[in-house]
Amino acid sequence: MLDINNLPKNLFISGKWVSGERDTPIAVFDPSTEEQITTVADASEADATRAVDAAAGAASGWAATPARERAEILRRCFEVMTRDADRLAELISLENGKSLRDAKSEIAYSAEFFRWFAEETVRGTGELGVAPSGANRIMVQYQPIGVSVLITPWNFPAAMATRKIAPALAAGCTCVLKPATETPLTAYALAELFGEAGVPDGVVNVITSSTTAPVVNTMLNDSRVRKLSFTGSTEVGRVLLRQAANQVIHSSMELGGNAPFVVCADADLDEAIEGAMIAKMRNGGEACTAANRFIVHESLAEAFTTRLAERMSALRIGQGTSPETDCGPLINEKTVLKVKALVDEAVEKGARVVCGGKRLDQPGFYYAPTVISNVPTETRIAREEIFGPVAPIYTFQDDADAIARANDTEYGLVAYLYTSDLSRGLKLSEQLEAGMVALNRGLVSDPAAPFGGVKQSGLGREGAHHGMLEFMEAKYVATNW
Helix, strand or coil: CCCHHHCCCCEEECCEEECCCCCCCEEEEECCCCEEEEEECCCCHHHHHHHHHHHHHHHHHHHHCCHHHHHHHHHHHHHHHHHCHHHHHHHHHHHHCCCHHHHHHHHHHHHHHHHHHHHHHCCCCCEEEECCCCCCEEEEEEEECCEEEEECCCCCCCHHHHHHHHHHHHHCCCEEEECCCCCHHHHHHHHHHHHHHCCCCCCEEECCCCCHHHHHHHHHCCCCEEEEEEECCHHHHHHHHHHHHCCCCEEEEECCCCEEEEECCCCCHHHHHHHHHHHHHHHHHCCCCCEEEEEEECCCHHHHHHHHHHHHHCCCECCCCCCCCCECCCCCHHHHHHHHHHHHHHHHCCCEEEECCCECCCCCCCECCEEEECCCCCCHHHCCCCCCCEEEEEEECCHHHHHHHHCCCCEECEEEEECCCHHHHHHHHHHCCCCEEEECCCCCCCCCCCECCEECCEECCECHHHHHHCCEEEEEEEECC
16 A cells, blocks of 8 residues: 655655755645645756756766666666556556556556666667778767656656656666656656666656746756657647757657547457557546547448447546546546537537536546547547547548548547458558557557657657667767778
């Protein structure tokens, strides 16, 4: 069981728990009950500079640490996270509200980044070639990019952190993590475990702040910071890219999504429904990879809608920490109001509520799992990221129509596609404007795969070997012998 009183609550800088400059702490709430859990320290701009000082001070030593030694430390991070999986999952459910089952899956996924990048650490090899003229050799080596600022959202408080920290450490970089103020407790708990696993002081620093913009801007205007990795909304990502331009900081952006879920006429309906439940309801729909638009062939639309509504209606709603819960609350009041406004506007313009469609009348930020059909394409819900347990259904007539509807968005993170014809599936996958395609699957995330989007959904990739290269610079040496 969690002991709230013993949870780390101060800033984690240079391997120590330190108080922030500000006297007033940040309150952390349980979205299942709307009650305050605890408070954490509130970092100022001066605290942010202290964190960068720590990361910069540890940078040369960590970069010079042999790859095998770094790999062993990352492996131990995986082991301590796995050992404490139940405690970490309960903590996520408490501060985030997601079901305990989802939280346990997140911890398993989060820890896996350390195992994967422990293996990748020793594979940071270079290249050797001969210039076409024959005049010299071309040698390329990959070196740590430097001090990295990592900014993560509240929806996956462990996974979004480890997906950045693990490759940064594998590459030989030190970092400052700024988690969301809604879910800071998980980040601090992880920092404590990383110290136990042998991560040297100053290599990973964690700060929380109620004034995110000036604190982040302070770090991005520090000449020692050479990398920014951000996961969050496209709107905030654009602002950060403009700030990063001042120091020409290398930036990775994992931004918003508006994922289409295309069900072709020849799709296996049973598999499509199973995939839909995973793609839509993982983390209660609060995921950038969540299926946002169900684009179903007109011949299957009625059956698909009925069956999806049956499954959504059967979900058990309750506190995230309860083992019986299938769907927990949304993160806060603002999110509930946004989801409600999107559904209400769609209904006003002609959409039909098949199930759900309302906020629950009880403490906590709950919105009923919802299916709506006959959704007009000019509605906000067709254009904006829902980030909630709502499944809007649209129809199409042929493959060209499906692709046009799927690609009719500024986003391009992930697309889902169901068909019994593999040739057709691969052909349509090439036409979908998305960085990732789940073909007859409801899940794409894997530490061994390059995660990222196109268009307004981001820059760069996380996971796979690509994830480590995001934290490295290629140095070319021209020589001959």
